[in-house]
Amino acid sequence: MAAGIALGAYAVFGAPHDWHGTMALGRWALGLGCVGMVSGSARLIFSETSQDGSGTREEEA
Numbered sequence: 001m002a003a004g005i006a007l008g009a010y011a012v013f014g015a016p017h018d019w020h021g022t023m024a025l026g027r028w029a030l031g032l033g034c035v036g037m038v039s040g041s042a043r044l045i046f047s048e049t050s051q052d053g054s055g056t057r058e059e060e061a
Contacts, residue, residue, distance in 0.1 A: 001041040004034045007033070007034045008035070
C-alpha cells in the first residue's frame with residue numbers, strides 16, 4: 001500500500017509535467033496502476049471471508 005501511495009505521489013508531484021506523446025500515456029498508466037495497487041492492497045488487508053457465500057455480514061443481536 002505504501003509503494004502505491006509513493007508511486008502515486010511521484011506521478012502527481014514528482015514526474016516531469018512537460019512529458020508529451022507516449023510518455024504522457026505512460027504517466028497516465030502509472031497513475032492508474034497506483035490506484036489499482038492501493039485498492040488491491042486494501043482488499044487484501046481488509047478482506048472479509050464469508051462462509052455462506054452471500055457476501056453480506058450478519059450482525060449478532
